[in-house]
Amino acid sequence: MSAATEAATQPLPENLVNEKLVRWWFLAALTYLAISMLGGILMALQLIHWNPFTKIELLSAGRWRMIHTNAVAYGFIASAFLGMLEWTVPRLTMQRVLSDKLSYFIFFAWQVVVCSTAAGIIIGPSLQDQEWVANLSASLHLPMNLGAQGLEWGETPFWIDPLALAGLALVGANYMTPIARAKGPMYVTLWYFMAAFVWTFLTYAMGNFLPEYSLQGTSAGAVSGLFIHDLVGLFVTPLGWGMMYYIVPILLKKPIWSHGLSLVGFWGLAFFYPLQGIHHFLYTPIPMFLQYGAIISTIAVEFVVATVVINFVGTIWGDGRKIVKDIPLRWFYTGMIFYFITCFQCALQVTLTFQKLIHFTDWVVGHAHLVMFGVFSMWIFGMMTYLFPRLLGRQWASRRLCEWHYWLSAFGVFIMFLDLTLAGVFQGYYWSSLQPWDASVYGSQPFWITRLFAGLMIFSGYCCFITNLYYTWRSPVAETAPATNPELSPA
Numbered sequence: 001m002s003a004a005t006e007a008a009t010q011p012l013p014e015n016l017v018n019e020k021l022v023r024w025w026f027l028a029a030l031t032y033l034a035i036s037m038l039g040g041i042l043m044a045l046q047l048i049h050w051n052p053f054t055k056i057e058l059l060s061a062g063r064w065r066m067i068h069t070n071a072v073a074y075g076f077i078a079s080a081f082l083g084m085l086e087w088t089v090p091r092l093t094m095q096r097v098l099s100d101k102l103s104y105f106i107f108f109a110w111q112v113v114v115c116s117t118a119a120g121i122i123i124g125p126s127l128q129d130q131e132w133v134a135n136l137s138a139s140l141h142l143p144m145n146l147g148a149q150g151l152e153w154g155e156t157p158f159w160i161d162p163l164a165l166a167g168l169a170l171v172g173a174n175y176m177t178p179i180a181r182a183k184g185p186m187y188v189t190l191w192y193f194m195a196a197f198v199w200t201f202l203t204y205a206m207g208n209f210l211p212e213y214s215l216q217g218t219s220a221g222a223v224s225g226l227f228i229h230d231l232v233g234l235f236v237t238p239l240g241w242g243m244m245y246y247i248v249p250i251l252l253k254k255p256i257w258s259h260g261l262s263l264v265g266f267w268g269l270a271f272f273y274p275l276q277g278i279h280h281f282l283y284t285p286i287p288m289f290l291q292y293g294a295i296i297s298t299i300a301v302e303f304v305v306a307t308v309v310i311n312f313v314g315t316i317w318g319d320g321r322k323i324v325k326d327i328p329l330r331w332f333y334t335g336m337i338f339y340f341i342t343c344f345q346c347a348l349q350v351t352l353t354f355q356k357l358i359h360f361t362d363w364v365v366g367h368a369h370l371v372m373f374g375v376f377s378m379w380i381f382g383m384m385t386y387l388f389p390r391l392l393g394r395q396w397a398s399r400r401l402c403e404w405h406y407w408l409s410a411f412g413v414f415i416m417f418l419d420l421t422l423a424g425v426f427q428g429y430y431w432s433s434l435q436p437w438d439a440s441v442y443g444s445q446p447f448w449i450t451r452l453f454a455g456l457m458i459f460s461g462y463c464c465f466i467t468n469l470y471y472t473w474r475s476p477v478a479e480t481a482p483a484t485n486p487e488l489s490p491a
């Protein structure tokens with residue numbers, strides 16, 4: 001029996017997990033996801049000239065693109081993972097977190113970080129234009145304006161950055177303490193979590209201080225490339241993989257296929273991932289040896305990912321039919337298939353031959369949606385579909401709505417991915433045939449219209465989930481204890 005399945009079946013000490021806080025994190029995550037998706041739909045409308053709010057500057061596409069990406073990464077994914085940590089770490093270690101008060105403080109501090117980033121993005125340029133702000137910045141020798149910063153994924157206003165970094169250190173302290181106090185061998189999930197605490201802190205520090213304060217030109221570009229990709233690879237990936245290694249064995253009621261392979265994945269990630277971020281800036285003036293290094297390490301990461309995929313295929317081997325009935329398991333394994341597709345695509349698109357065609361096209365946007373929504377958000381939905389009944393002590397009110405959520409999301413994101421990948425190829429050919437820029441914009445319209453409908457599908461799936469959650473919350477509490485009642489999931 002694996003550590004995860006063993007921990008899940010042991011009687012738990014009282015008040016081990018602060019379930020209220022887990023619910024808060026999940027609700028915050030779902031709120032930010034709604035804001036992000038509405039922003040995505042707004043942008044998609046603007047790109048096909050159906051903008052319902054043409055005269056409102058604060059709703060312009062430039063602002064809402066940044067809100068869309070920030071709300072999804074720091075609002076949705078980070079909050080969902082923090083809720084997951086609050087549930088998983090105490091259960092795997094049989095130890096409480098360092099301090100309940102600290103957990104609440106982290107929760108509120110994180111809301112300040114996310115909301116002030118959004119406010120900075122919305123009002124940033126207008127603040128910068130104010131004379132008093134310009135004077136104040138000049139007299140205090142502030143390097144930035146008070147609003148958002150012009151660095152992709154690092155838009156958080158400069159005065160929030162030190163607070164966010166201190167917050168990340170507190171997150172590490174809060175969840176590392178139970179891990180340090182735990183007895184016995186450490187399960188692979190905890191390896192990933194510990195690494196994520198350290199890497200996320202370092203990645204945030206690298207991306208939010210170096211390019212802003214001490215580096216210029218291509219050096220700043222190289223570091224910002226590392227930052228963009230390390231956010232996915234060293235923050236989202238270890239938490240996502242750690243979560244999978246915890247929940248999948250519980251759902252399948254058997255240990256992970258190979259513990260050794262899971263450690264190969266861990267060390268492979270640690271060694272190769274930090275080197276590949278410059279692949280975002282191929283064909284730029286960044287020195288070629290760095291670009292080649294990024295290409296080679298990206299291809300190496302494909303092998304690392306393959307070990308993880310093989311391990312999860314090995315784990316479900318013989319039990320494949322379970323995904324028909326077990327919806328959380330289906331979310332996880334669909335995410336796994338999309339993961340394989342994303343990584344296969346990545347191995348192609350990282351080559352200079354492919355880059356010639358797809359650089360700066362919608363191909364990249366399709367890839368980003370497949371990995372962020374098709375993989376990590378799917379895993380998060382699997383985790384929430386599994387945990388909400390346990391957190392609320394109630395059955396899901398409607399299995400049908402759970403199914404609709406799954407199918408609309410899975411088809412929606414797959415259509416969006418295919419559509420944007422194709423759009424990218426067309427755009428690449430338009431540009432390489434040296435037609436006027438406008439021709440590529442007109443040529444993209446059918447793809448952008450399709451993207452809108454795919455986005456609406458994803459959003460409808462989300463609405464099914466929220467409706468289901470609302471009715472579940474209002475339904476009577478189940479009689480048997482939630483954590484031990486296997487019926488409390490749509491399995």
Ligand code: HEM
Nearest residue numbers: 037040041043044072364365368369372373377455458459
């Ligand atoms: C309601 C559905 C959605 C729609 C209509 C939508 C639409 C868009 C649009 C129009 C862009 C800007 C593309 C450009 O600049 O050309 C974008 C970017 C992006 N979206 Fe979405 N989106 C949706 C949902 C999501 C979700 C759920 C996630 C993540 C979980 C996500 C992650 C991203 C990312 C990472 C980018 C940046 C892509 C890049 O820089 O290459 N989107 N989205």
